[in-house]
Amino acid sequence: xxxxxxxxxxxxxxxxxxxxxxxxxxxxxxxxxxxxxxxxxxxxxxxxxxxxxxxxxxxxxxxxxxxxxxxxxxxxxxxxxxxxxxxxxxxxxxxxxxxxx
Numbered sequence: 331x332x333x334x335x336x337x338x339x340x341x342x343x344x345x346x347x348x349x350x351x352x353x354x355x356x357x358x359x360x361x362x363x364x365x366x367x368x369x370x371x372x373x374x375x376x377x378x379x380x381x382x383x384x385x386x387x388x389x390x391x392x393x394x395x396x397x398x399x400x401x402x403x404x405x406x407x408x409x410x411x412x413x414x415x416x417x418x419x420x421x422x423x424x425x426x427x428x429x430x431x
Contacts (some may be wrong), residue, residue: 333373333409344416361396368395373409382421401425
């Protein structure tokens with residue numbers, strides 16, 4: 331299965347890279363690489379992600395990478411990465427109305 335990164339998730343990755351790179355560009359590169367590696371892994375085994383009780387829509391699954399969470403769902407045989415957010419954020423709020431089921 332292929333994966334696609336939504337515009338919002340792409341912006342999330344950009345922002346987190348810039349935040350980390352202020353102190354350590356090498357670490358920022360490493361986190362970005364780990365996120366992309368995780369997305370490839372999820373595309374090959376999309377069922378490994380977990381669901382969350384606070385997200386009503388059962389299409390969403392989640393996968394942690396360091397302090398971040400990859401939020402994704404399957405659309406027409408493509409794994410769509412919807413958001414990449416810090417684990418301390420309220421996931422349901424970050425996903426918005428679409429995740430409320």
